[in-house]
Amino acid sequence: xxxxxxxxxxxxxxxxxxxxxxxxxxxxxxxxxxxxxxxxxxxxxxxxxxxxxxxxxxxxxxxxxxxxxxxxxxxxxxxxxxxxxxxxxxxxxxxxxxxxxxxxxxxxxxxxx
Amino acid sequence: xxxxxxxxxxxxxxxxxxxxxxxxxxxxxxxxxxxxxxxxxxxxxxxxxxxxxxxxxxxxxxxxxxxxxxxxxxxxxxxxxxxxxxxxxxxxxxxxxxxxxxxxxxxxxxxxxx
Numbered sequence: 001x002x003x004x005x006x007x008x009x010x011x012x013x014x015x016x017x018x019x020x021x022x023x024x025x026x027x028x029x030x031x032x033x034x035x036x037x038x039x040x041x042x043x044x045x046x047x048x049x050x051x052x053x054x055x056x057x058x059x060x061x062x063x064x065x066x067x068x069x070x071x072x073x074x075x076x077x078x079x080x081x082x083x084x085x086x087x088x089x090x091x092x093x094x095x096x097x098x099x100x101x102x103x104x105x106x107x108x109x110x111x112x113x
Numbered sequence: 114x115x116x117x118x119x120x121x122x123x124x125x126x127x128x129x130x131x132x133x134x135x136x137x138x139x140x141x142x143x144x145x146x147x148x149x150x151x152x153x154x155x156x157x158x159x160x161x162x163x164x165x166x167x168x169x170x171x172x173x174x175x176x177x178x179x180x181x182x183x184x185x186x187x188x189x190x191x192x193x194x195x196x197x198x199x200x201x202x203x204x205x206x207x208x209x210x211x212x213x214x215x216x217x218x219x220x221x222x223x224x225x226x227x
Contacts, residue, residue: 043201
């Protein structure tokens with residue numbers, strides 16, 4: 001059983017639209033959640049982190065966390081072609097695994113002009 | 114503000130050889146984590162170093178070992194290379210003492226095993 005799951009995509013989004021990415025995780029003790037963006041051939045770049053239930057906004061990005069349902073999502077508003085990348089969800093699974101991030105396989109997003 | 118740096122950028126080795134990868138953390142960070150990312154997959158945690166000791170380890174064989182130096186930089190060593198070790202090796206740094214676990218990645222080292 002995969003511990004962090006994401007739809008692999010590709011998710012095709014028209015320019016200017018909202019991209020919605022979802023991530024589910026298996027460990028209820030998970031404490032912190034991260035979204036990274038990875039362009040082809042490059043390393044992951046941190047977009048946002050979220051620790052508490054609810055929404056967290058940063059510019060065009062909004063992270064949503066629901067610990068009861070064990071999912072975290074990322075919304076990208078006003079999508080731009082430069083947002084075309086793979087988005088990785090990462091979860092820190094509990095205090096005894098502090099610092100050990102578990103990643104999903106990533107969702108590929110393609111923003112079409 | 115210097116970010117995470119890694120060397121070398123690319124490396125080609127043959128099966129059975131040994132390799133050493135290097136990482137310098139972001140300025141002000143004291144914790145280094147290493148990840149392996151195979152093509153089309155998410156990064157897999159190898160281990161984490163803090164205060165020159167291995168603090169966490171993922172499901173990797175003993176062929177994978179590491180070290181952290183007093184200046185917080187780190188090395189990843191892989192012995193007896195296998196074809197399956199071909200991957201992008203990522204180093205991430207964070208602040209361990211009193212900090213969050215937010216990790217920032219370096220540019221990676223692309224290892225090809227022939």
